[in-house]
Amino acid sequence: MTSANAPLLPKLIGERVKRREDPRLIRGLATYVDDLKLPGMLHLAFRRADIAHGVIRRIDVSAAAAMEGVELALTGAELAEHLGPMPIGTPFPAPDHYSVAVDRVRYVGEPVAVVAAADRYLARDAADAIEVEYDELPAVVDPEAAMADGSATLHEGFARNVAVGGYQGGTGVNAETAQAEDDSAMDAAFAEADVVISQCMLNQRLAPNAMEPRGVVARYEAGSDYLTIWSATQNPHILRTLAAGMLGLGEHQVRAIAPEVGGGFGCKINIYGEEYAAAALSRLTGAPVKWIEDRTEAFLATTHGRDILGDVEIAAKRDGTILALRAQLLADIGAYEVLLTALIPTLTGMMMNGVYRIPVVRHELTEVFTNKTPTDAYRGAGRPEGLYFVERAVDMLARELDMDPAELRRRNFIPAAEFPFPTQSGLVYDSGDYEAALDTALAAADWESLKAERDAARAEGRIVGVGMAFYVEVCGLGPSSVVPTGGWEHSGVTIERGGKVTATTGASPHGQGNETTFAQMLADHFSVPIGDIAILHGDTGVVKQGIGTFGSRSQAVGGAALMLAAGRAGDKMKRFAAALMADHEASPDDLVFESGRIQVAGAPEVSRSFAEVADFAYVPVPLPAGLEPGLSEEAFFEPENNTYPFGCHISMVEIDRDTGEPRLLRLIAVDDCGNVINPLIVEGQVHGGLAQGIGQAMFEEVVYDEDGQPLTASFMDYVMPRAADLPAFELERTVTPTPVNPLGAKGVGEAGTIGSSPCVVNAAVDALAPFGVRHVDMPLRPERLWRLIHDRDQNGGQP
């Protein structure tokens, strides 16, 4: 019974533990949606609009329906007899939006008909055989023109295409009405200012492009009225709720499964028309059905991100003190509101304080419909846009004042002693030490040397710049007051007979590595080998409740729920152990988990093995007083506040004088995501975020022509960052735990994305400053940069 000779298990939290997900993935043995095969399964294909705006004059599916191997072909109007308009998850008014368009199309790629056929090639042939004729309407493409007199409109009841109009936030604004009531502070700040910076900037439209396109398999069992739906989704529990509602079922009649999911980045939060259509067609055909998106469909019909025009003004004193910031935000949300569409730009408005103690901050947000793909979350979702606007404007202020951008930022930081800090924009930043992160970044980059290096390169005639950006974001979402889908997370922890531990989590990872980090946490909590722990997720038949993975919330909310459940299971287990050690008069409070045993603290000779206690809990003879048998506990966790990670990114950019091609030479990132469970995974998250932020800064842009035709509908036209485009990133961390969850973890999924875009653009503008350039919109296209260089060159270097 003594454990004196048992090896002590090392603590795993904070260690670079190799991922437990990887063996199946590196061997090609993981199961993504498209890998599923069910007997008798049909394949769906959608016929999609090839014009941006028009009324369906005639649609005829008869040729498709008559093809051999085609089981069913339905128009939108026919499908609408089985599926109503799709639900959204925001409180804003929204027009009806059907899974498949009923009488009118509003963006290229909107489905107009669906076919089910014996294989995917036949389904595609059949969809192509459907005849559709439209009466074309003028396309609404430019968001400003969309609001002008005489513009065509997309939806009845939304005059001038305005979905959300004049929604205000900040100083002097009534939070209930979202309308300004008192302009005196703003007026005074601008009257007092020595310097005013004003710039209109576009945070351009992006395609999320998870490498796995969307996909769904639906199986409706008529005998039991039970739907099983597998989907490449970030949130199977939301899918369960919404699919049940759309099909007139209870949640208990739907099992939603996110199998292996090949990335999400926000675009797999929305529950899409194709998912509902698949469920309906399985019910109608009596067969399981599969739909797998191709990449062009992903560009057309998977939600886009960003696309916000920001007109930003900063009022400041000559010494660099920022007095006020105001911003007009215009979001081009595309043709419809889907799950979180209208909510995302409101996050942009909330972030307009940045990391600064700006006494007066105000934004006004308008969202407009255009004949484009709907927008929704994309990594960072509203926060990258906000921080981009703030950090570009602050950089412009530094240039105007001829002040080091680090010094200007330092002068305006929210001091570490002032947290929790209520911002003018209505948030309460939980914790922060911005100066520490700045100092770490300046040291890591050797900022003074970096500037000297830039100057030396310029002296050689090279076009080189350095830039920095400092971000804060709101994540770890969050209390239910701010998350329309519910702001909690759920977990269950079962200690099985024999002592293995199985935990369920409503966080549904798709690359984030929670099977590893959550197992590290439980291994430490119970002091058992990590190999004895299983983390189950992504299946509402197994995980009773959940919200999902988005907003960098897995660890901060899901991890906290996990530890709450683990604490309950552990406490109960100690009571069983105490009963087994009754002859030693051990109190449960005196017991600790240590290397596979439960022992009296300080007296390891009094112990029982973890497995023995687990076995006893399931066959408790006699049943200890006050205990129920078994060791299976669950918990919901809802934080009292969001978390606010932050960081400082520094970069160096060179632009080729002859071609305009930008090259990112260095990127130094200091991120503070609070306490860290697995540094290896955190680094991976930061790297990926950086690449996406750099992708926005340098390469990526969804482009439409004046007729609303997308010009970037494949990887041939939409430039994704590739390995050779990026430098080796240089990472550092500072650690400022959050008080809002017991782990002190803030979340890291989106962080890298947020700081890197303004950082790289600031460096590019610094490079171009000798040519008189104050601002350049993203992406840093060579053609755009070449013109800035050469237009100025012709004027003797003058703007």
Place this chain on the structure above:
Amino acid sequence: MSETVPITVRVNGRERTAAVAPRLLLVHFLRESLNLTGTHVGCDTSQCGACTVLLDGRSVKSCTVFAVQADGEEVQTIEGLAAGDDLHPLQDGFWEEHGLQCGYCTPGMIMSALNLLRENPSPDDARIREGISGNICRCTGYQHIVNAIRNAAERMAPA
């Protein structure tokens, strides 16, 4: 579409015979006919590389090769890389260095890296980045992939 063509392809060392539609893509032959679903489809234009396999020892994007073009040839997929439970050094390298997150691009990335290391057993980082530039990863920012391939190259180097 009832017309089919008989083909014989040696896949991961095993001879496979099938009658396939002339338009069937190699990637669908592997995934649907042979149930080798480790090879993924990430685009349809041979840009992303998720579907990379080796055809007669050279990397190809199997979404842009017809199955009939592989008739009489040798195909190696991710499933054929490990010898039983012994992972290939590239698989070990990706695991060791956290060279993957969602895992979707990973099989294609590993097969491209295999092609790279056969042509250049000890590439520097710039060569590695160039060598995998036909493969898109949205998760990792590539840095850990570069580390993984360097790690594998070191494991594979003759002692």
